[in-house]
Amino acid sequence: MPDLSGKNGFVTAAGSGIGRASALAFARAGAKVLVTDIVEDTVEETCSLIRAAGGIAEGRIVDASSDEDARAVVADVVDRWGSLDFAHNHAGLGAAALPFAEQKREAWQRLFDVNVFGLMSFMKYELAQMEKQGAGAIVNTSSMSGKNGSPGLSPYNASKWAVNGMTQTAALEYAAKGIRVNAFCPSATMTPALASWAEASPEEYRAVTEAIPMKRVSSPEEQAAAAVWLCSDEAGFITGTLLNVDGGDGILGKQ
């Protein structure tokens, strides 16, 4: 397991699914973690799980679409623990499937406010702080949808291509300054939302898993492991990568 003892950072959307698994995994690796989400109860639950496992966590309500929240959460980690060594920008909205010609500009705007403009704000403040320190690692949650076309999911698809573009451009701009910026690209992952859908639509769920080379979906913990590793010194020469965590899906060239 990567060793992040002595490191401090935060995870957005850490109240559920992959974000919660990530906050737990960073803490298990020895880091101090500021757990953030827009839903207060879920923040407290994640903090309790970390503390019950012997880890160190504090909680904060953070709206991942807010520039002010992005500024404040970076300052909060530095005020509490002295440095921002890692940040996992996990928050991202999905959208109901709709053909392109029926897409609504307002729906794109709501999704881009979190997935694109929100991420831009978080990265901006994180990079400014890490530049002062001369060190740091950022990991963004992208998606296999950010590498392929995704019929019906144009706003989500476009937003994740933007995530990948921001990741690689920032990686190049800050590579010589001791800061690494990476992303990982999950395929279908067993979060509470996917579990409900699998129960409600077992045939469709079976078809999805059958199409994945490994014949199963990912666990949140398998995604979280990628986030922690990319922020650890074990990945010290890796920047700008868009790591597929997808059971082989990407090799087939599909989402």
Ligand SMILES: NC(=O)c1ccc[n+]([C@@H]2O[C@H](COP(=O)([O-])OP(=O)(O)OC[C@H]3O[C@@H](n4cnc5c(N)ncnc54)[C@H](O)[C@@H]3O)[C@@H](O)[C@H]2O)c1
């Ligand atoms: N689950 C998958 O199959 C899958 C696949 C590819 C990529 N992803 C990515 O994972 C992320 C979603 O996480 P998940 O799948 O663990 O989902 P999830 O539904 O389990 O958790 C989503 C969390 O986001 C929080 N949230 C919603 N809006 C927010 C906001 N404005 N600010 C802060 N937090 C907010 C929710 O409260 C919730 O805790 C997205 O970036 C998505 O693109 C997921």
